């Protein structure tokens with residue numbers, strides 16, 4: 001059954017008018033008609049079974065019938081990444097949502113090759129991934145921040161949260177033991193750009209008491225591969241896969 005993210009409030013009997021894009025998708029692409037049902041969610045009131053009361057391709061209208069899943073809390077997993085170019089950026093955003101990140105934070109590092117981010121594109125990817133993988137809260141997409149500012153304000157913003165640093169310069173080892181030592185801590189993950197972290201950045205990161213470097217094994221992974229690999233080991237050892 002199709003799942004769509006909407007901004008509207010959802011409650012018993014609520015009437016929801018979709019925008020042109022979503023109306024076209026439901027009425028023309030999926031050929032939904034009056035009486036058909038879809039699931040709507042808004043990130044606040046859980047998932048609702050809704051029935052089409054109008055199937056106009058320009059403005060589909062639905063009525064909320066019943067809540068079929070309660071709202072789940074937003075994940076506390078913070079994910080910082082150096083933006084990649086175009087479709088790999090789309091990929092990283094979608095995988096971060098599927099892997100359970102609650103905040104997705106673009107971090108501009110020395111070798112980041114992207115300097116202008118279209119945040120509406122990032123949000124659209126996050127919403128599409130949330131619809132597809134049945135996440136009920138769409139992760140927050142942060143405004144881009146420099147690595148220097150991120151680290152300089154970390155404690156003030158994040159308190160005791162630890163920052164797991166995927167360090168391609170670390171000696172090859174399994175991250176499981178290191179991550180196991182963080183059980184019960186609030187966690188952030190930082191993954192670098194295609195060009196990796198500079199030596200100065202690595203030195204600065206490894207000198208901070210809230211930073212916990214991990215290796216992702218003996219091979220250099222592409223940044224988008226590293227993101228999925230690091231999020232997987234975090235979720236599997238101390239995250240919500242357990």
Ligand code: SAM
Pocket residue numbers: 165166167168169170190191192193194195196197214215216217218219220221222223226227
């Ligand atoms: N400097 C290399 C390059 O130019 O290809 C490595 C950069 S790598 C493609 C991008 C990011 O993925 C790194 O900054 C790091 O965060 C992560 N990464 C890749 N392989 C890793 C590994 N074996 N251990 C830890 N992190 C890794």
